[in-house]
Amino acid sequence: MVKLDSRKLKTTDKSINFARNDFPILQTQMNGQPLAFLDTAASAQKPACVIEAMNDIYKNNYSNIHRGLYNISQKLTEEYETARAKIARFVGAASEKEIIFTRNATESLNLIAQSWGRKYLKKGDEIIISGMEHHANIVPWQLLQDQIGIIIKTIPVLEDGTLDLEALPNMLSTRTRLVSAVHISNGFGTINNINKITEITKEFNPKIKVCIDGSQGIVHTPVHMQNLGTDFYVFTGHKLYGPTGIGVLYGRYDILETMPPYQGGGDMIERVSLEEGTTYKEPPYRFEAGTPAIVEVIGLGKAIDYVQTIGIPAIQNHERKLLEYGTEKLRAINGLKLYGPENPDQKAGIFSFTMDCAHHSDIGMILDQCGVAIRTGHHCCMPLMHRFSIDGTARASLGLYSNADDINQLAEGLQKVRKLFA
Numbered sequence: 001m002v003k004l005d006s007r008k009l010k011t012t013d014k015s016i017n018f019a020r021n022d023f024p025i026l027q028t029q030m031n032g033q034p035l036a037f038l039d040t041a042a043s044a045q046k047p048a049c050v051i052e053a054m055n056d057i058y059k060n061n062y063s064n065i066h067r068g069l070y071n072i073s074q075k076l077t078e079e080y081e082t083a084r085a086k087i088a089r090f091v092g093a094a095s096e097k098e099i100i101f102t103r104n105a106t107e108s109l110n111l112i113a114q115s116w117g118r119k120y121l122k123k124g125d126e127i128i129i130s131g132m133e134h135h136a137n138i139v140p141w142q143l144l145q146d147q148i149g150i151i152i153k154t155i156p157v158l159e160d161g162t163l164d165l166e167a168l169p170n171m172l173s174t175r176t177r178l179v180s181a182v183h184i185s186n187g188f189g190t191i192n193n194i195n196k197i198t199e200i201t202k203e204f205n206p207k208i209k210v211c212i213d214g215s216q217g218i219v220h221t222p223v224h225m226q227n228l229g230t231d232f233y234v235f236t237g238h239k240l241y242g243p244t245g246i247g248v249l250y251g252r253y254d255i256l257e258t259m260p261p262y263q264g265g266g267d268m269i270e271r272v273s274l275e276e277g278t279t280y281k282e283p284p285y286r287f288e289a290g291t292p293a294i295v296e297v298i299g300l301g302k303a304i305d306y307v308q309t310i311g312i313p314a315i316q317n318h319e320r321k322l323l324e325y326g327t328e329k330l331r332a333i334n335g336l337k338l339y340g341p342e343n344p345d346q347k348a349g350i351f352s353f354t355m356d357c358a359h360h361s362d363i364g365m366i367l368d369q370c371g372v373a374i375r376t377g378h379h380c381c382m383p384l385m386h387r388f389s390i391d392g393t394a395r396a397s398l399g400l401y402s403n404a405d406d407i408n409q410l411a412e413g414l415q416k417v418r419k420l421f422a
């Protein structure tokens, strides 16, 4: 493993340390200490350019979109649709018509389950998820299980925190209709081989749909839908340095075209008649009922511009160095157990750990006093925690703005935990 120290990271990653100044909140303190924000997997901080762009709309350019004939409404409509096209390019979609705006990844998955699932699945049909899914990629399918009687199978998680993909071919059957798996686990940081998942599935039967929960994946690795060959890919804006309240569902257009609306209301219709019923717009508008999150969509577009000025590969490289640095630091703490793969090629910037001397809630509270923000608990991955017979972990997660000082502050805080509890 590469040896790194805090000074070396700073000097080799000037652009990243410069980027840190773009985030106003990172210049503040928490409990009288510099804020070491290590909870990006839960939600990322926002760069000033995103905050300012959104403020600017509310101050100078706000109106509803799509239906206004006046100047500011038309301008904002154009900005909104430009953001859609930008997101389509960012994820390598074939067209902007494949990008549906939702509230978050959770809503994107519920949309697939309730629109595609209710149309295409019958009692006894099988879907396959994995044992490391976020609840957002479990519960929507369990709702369908209750509503229709589908069967849910689960790809097992191995002891090293990776998926047992060798098991997948034997789990596929003539009843399998969908495989839905997480790209990067928010629980342990495991990077799943989604190309392999897609390949195995499509080789068995190209008609089986593949859905990827990219909520963490899109933040840490480049993605390209046309190269990947997945049918659906979902993510949430607030983890990608954008605002809350905006999520994305990428869907292959020929599939979206056949799916019924998820919700009904304004903006998604062609014609409404009390006598003859209603006809619906084409995707993506068919799935965007009501006034959308206009300012948030444009804010997400700005966040993507921002991320692209640094570049996902540069972010990946920076986070990789920090992951190796942090792993070494945490391994040096007595009684600390790290979960997830040891191989940094298989892991994104997430340190999920327990300590033999203290419960994860105690760890979180002590770290708070040290200015270190981490998350504790099951991370909405109860089945994953259950698999490892734990009720939760302490989780420190990296973002593009993280640096070695954050890690050092975390390690010092953990030494304090040891002193207090051991």
Ligand SMILES: Cc1ncc(COP(=O)(O)O)c(C=O)c1O
Binding pocket: 041, 042, 104, 105, 106, 107, 134, 136, 137, 182, 184, 185, 186, 213, 215, 216, 236, 380
């Ligand atoms: C892997 C993964 N999937 C889904 C979600 C749900 O995201 P949201 O709450 O924004 O819908 C999260 C959020 O933590 C996540 O990490």
